[in-house]
Amino acid sequence: MSLLVNLAGLVVIGLIVWWFWLSSPRARTVATGAPIDILVDDGVYTPGVIEAKAGEPIELRFLRKDASPCAEQVIFEGLDISAELPVDRQKTVTVTPPAPGEYAFTCQMKMYRGKLVVR
Ligand SMILES: [Cu+2]
Numbered sequence: 233m234s235l236l237v238n239l240a241g242l243v244v245i246g247l248i249v250w251w252f253w254l255s256s257p258r259a260r261t262v263a264t265g266a267p268i269d270i271l272v273d274d275g276v277y278t279p280g281v282i283e284a285k286a287g288e289p290i291e292l293r294f295l296r297k298d299a300s301p302c303a304e305q306v307i308f309e310g311l312d313i314s315a316e317l318p319v320d321r322q323k324t325v326t327v328t329p330p331a332p333g334e335y336a337f338t339c340q341m342k343m344y345r346g347k348l349v350v351r
Contacts, residue, residue, distance in 0.1 A: 259278050259279035259280055259281065260279055260280075260281040260282075260283065261279040261281070261282050261283070262282075262283040263282060263283060263284040263285070263288070263290045265288075266291075267291040267292070267293050267324070268282060268290060268291065268292050268293065269293045269295065269322075270282075270292055270293065270294050270295070270346070271295055271297065272294055272295065272296040272297060272298055272303050272306075272317060272344065273296075273297035273298045273303075274298065275298075275302075275343060275344060276344065277337070277344055277345070277346035279346075280345065280346040280347070281346065281347055281349060282346070282347075282348050282349070283348075283349045283350075283351070284327075284329055284348055284349070284350050284351075285329075285350065285351055286329055286330065286331050286332050286350050286351065287328065287329075287330070288328065288329075289326050289327065289328040290326070290327055290328075290329075290348075291324055291325075291326050292324070292325045292326075292327060293322050293323070293324050294306060294315070294317050294322065294323045294324075294325060295320075295321075295322050295323075296317040296318065296319050296320070296321075296323070297319070297320065298319075299319050302339055302341055302343055302344070303317065303339055303344060304316060304317055304339070304340075305317065305339055305340045306325065306337055306338070306339065306344070307337065307338055307339070307340060308325075308327060308335060308336075308337045308348075309335060309336045309337070309338070310335050310336075311327060311329065311330075311335055313325065313327060327348065329348055329350040331350070332350050332351050333350055334347050334348065334349055334350070335347060335348040335350065
């Protein structure tokens, strides 16, 4: 019996690891100058991949549905930008990626993960 419980626990841990660290965000959006809405819920940013052009500001409108503290901050690595995200209220973060490359944006624990693909 306890073996089964342990196995079930391992399966759950495996799923959590896969979900948070190994699954790559699928939804992708190309910046066109209009604000981009990003939903923050269930451990993922949707869309999680934003394509943008270097030097052009993009407005990201985060809407956080996940009330857990995990989701409360978004941090843009390498850009020195972070923001608190209120629950159920849109929060606009303007980002101007300086140079081509990939810039990750995550929650403070890096469970939520998205990226800016800059050309
Ligand atoms: Cu988190």
